[in-house]
Amino acid sequence: MYKKILATSLLAATLPAYADYVTVISFGGANKEAQSKAFYAPFKQATGTSVVHGSYNGDLAKLRKMVQMSHVSWDVVEVEAPELARGCEEGLFEKLDPSQFGDPADFLPGAIQPCGVGIFVWSTVLAYNSAKVKGAPQGWADFWDTKRFPGKRALRWGAKYNLEFALMADGVPARDVYGVLASVEGQDRAFRKLDELKPQLHWWKTGVEPIRLLADGRVAMSSAYNGRVAAAQAEQPQLALSWGGGIYDFDYWALPKGVGKAEQARGFVVFASQPEPQQRFAENIAYGPVNRRAIAALDPKISANLPTAPANLAGGVGMDAAFWAANGEALEARFERWAKQ
Secondary structure, three states, X not given: OHHHHHHHHHHHHHOOOOOOEEEEEEOOHXXXXXXXXXXXXXXXXXXXXXXXXXXXXXXXXXXXXXXXXXXOOOOEEEEEHHHHHHHHHHOOEOOOOHHHHOOHHHEOOOOEEOOEEEXXXXXXXXXXXXXXXXXXXXXXXXXXXOOOOOOOEEEEOOOOOHHHHHHHHOOOOHHHHHHHHOOHHHHHHHHHXXXXXXXXXXEEOOOHHHHHHHHHOOOOEEEEEHHHHHHHOOOOOOEEEEEEEEEEEEEEEEOEOOOOOHHHHHHHHHHHOOHHHHHHHHHHOOOEEOEHHHHHHOOHHHHOOOOOOHHHHHOOEEOOHHHHHHHHHHHHHHHHHHHHO
């Protein structure tokens, strides 16, 4: 404990003291609660700068309008990898200096990007209510098998993730998903597979929804964020998940272009990237740290339930952010048309 206190004190000494606040926008829910314990409260203690939190659903439309109007009220925003890549290309985010985060070797590959730095590694997995499902579904082929596993299904609204899941359900190996999805034929194949499940589907948009749907028994299975499932299991032990075919990815901190409190915002991001806050975050929600020193410091029992555990990564798919940055707009428009048919 003394070493941790000393480390925090040393980090605080390297950060400027702001008698101010910084506005951080993230995805809310259990994720926000873990961020508050790991990042927000300790950052105020270390620097004097309060964190004002806001939530959103990942849509960059509002941020795009703020940047276009040169009236940006968000200082730091949490984004998924494809949105970071697309937003960086559009000029929605400030470029970051990698040297301010310390030794690049301390971070997982892909964690430090031109316009963002990783917060955590997470996975979208197959979740189910074990009280409603006989047996243990192992992957997306089981998700599509409504005869063997009866009941409604739920998926996150949008093309991203669902096209990958559909191809895996149709027999495409995890390692080949993006190679198949890159072709028009592969995209058609994925939508045809979604057609099979369409009458059984309930769509969700926020991370808490699949947990509620599963707990209420309104659906037997759903895609869900692994951390949300783990956070709910203490009170709802009937909730379970399968890592097979899960899509793992980084969430990133990014600074909107034209951010008014750039110095405070950078200070927050640097703080949240250090080993101790990273470790504390993973101890409060089952998402993997991006800082290797934090990973090494975690209790092995905690590490085993994170997306970064080798056994959990083995059957998973790494989100191809470049693919979605290039193809996302067209595929999401096609999904909207398909969903309304």
